[in-house]
Amino acid sequence: MAETTTSAEPTRRDFLFIATGATAAVGLGALAWPFVSQMAPDAATIAAGAPVELDLAPINEGQIVKLFWRGKLIFVRHRTEAEIAQARDVQLSALKDPEPDQDRVVDGKAQWLIVYGNCTHLGCVPLDFAGEYRGWFCPCHGSVFDTSGRIRSGPAPINLPIPPYTYVDDTRIVIGEA
């Protein structure tokens, strides 16, 4: 094996060592990115996540319709007057994630509650019309949601989120476009 000489002056080997090491570090970093990026949703999955249209007219009062957008379950609930009144007759300070019912629906469309259908705790599907407030009850870990989809008790940290949606006319919505 060749002897390594130590001198005050940098040698050509020192230069090669640093230059090669720097190039290798940059190269490994650049190569790591594709390996991380391939984990992300692919083009087909993104394309399949295009907005979906839903006609609300056939949904009766008191009924919950379920559909999927981007593989995520969405509840479309046609609320009764009593359910709306119950959701609005609540002390905001008593809520775990305070949010007035008015902010969770479109003005003038208070009967239509549109929320994601997976519990915000760990993603189970809550059961319809169950639990203390007859909103939803998650059978996995006992989260209770009211008729506005707000968390009232149990481990879920936040209310059922509202997906992006918009009314294209009086009775039709598009989910996925805000």
Next chain:
Amino acid sequence: MSAHPTTYVPKNAAAKWLESRLPIIGLVHTSFVAFPVPRNLTYMWTFGAVLMVMLVLQIVTGVVLAMHYTAHADLAFNSVERIMRDVNYGWLMRYLHANGASFFFIAVYIHTFRGLYYGSYKAPREVLWILGVIILLLMMATAFMGYVLPWGQMSFWGATVITNLFSVIPVVGDTIVTFLWGGYSVGNPTLNRFFSLHYLLPFMLFGVVILHVWALHVPGNNNPTGIPIKSGKDAIPFHPYMTVKDSLSVVLFVIVLSWFVFYMPNYLGHADNYVPANPAVTPSHIVPEWYFLPFYAILRAIPNALFGVIAMFASIAVLAFLPWLDTSKVRSAAYRPAFKVFFWVFAATCLGLGYLGAMPAEGGYVIAARILTIYYFAHFLVILPLLGLFETPRPLPNSISESVLGPRGSSGMPAGATAEPQSK
């Protein structure tokens, strides 16, 4: 391995030729034939061998199952049913693999509690112990991903619940979960990557097992007294004494496994997993496989999602710090009267958490789970550090052979190889 220069002498020309080029026979001879073990090892020390057999069984049956399985969300469930009905002995391969996973965990939990009882994690075996914790984590990841592959209801919702655990990480949680899923929810890309990793991890596990055995063979085995081998009288060679003991244990273990495989193959499983995955309906009661129940109980006991997840992972991570949390210089519980009591209380706590993990998360069950969760962590973080300072241990024997044969044991030594195993 390197600490014990081999005593192997090649007996024929071919062995001599190989040994001078790759000393592998000598390595095996040193590690598994002449290797000195304490003469007082009990059957509690045979579960390492049982685990080795179980890992090989899981890999062999798993490779076969992978030949017939289809990793696609639309086809996976039916391909598993085809294995059960159409493939020759497919039912046997699958039941061995599924029950084998459970029995793998039975053995690893006995092995772990043996280490806890006899203080096998204490110096100089800290690295050995930490490698064991890594093996436990790899086993859990592998078992979880394997349970997802049949793509039944429990598979799907188990995957949903567990991957959503990462969404509680502040700021980047949702991005991490999307990258885990390869989509916007658990779906086909998730199943594909879980299959890939489920096939990979057991081989990584095997690599860590080799390190674990290597780290064992430097200080050698702990034993029921916790005191090290001091002379040849304390030790016997691995072969034939431990090989026969290990073999008997393996045979008995496989008999119990066979009883499950042939007479109650679905006893440890969940009926809901024979329902194909349906993202619109959650089973009325999601429970993980039994071996995750204590950790699941800890997760559900904490009212805050983020801290629940942290507590669940911490309940395993705390084991890695055990060598420094236990302040007692005495290893074995046999000479620690107070620790012995706390050990059994702790073992009962783990069983209690397992029971609560299987129960619905409501009312008194939640309160009980909270009390036991607090006790679980208190055992490691409060009781063990203090116990070493306040406990008065019983006097230790002078040697392993004295503990076996009494203070005048040298006159009662059995004749033959047991007496001086290392002198040949």
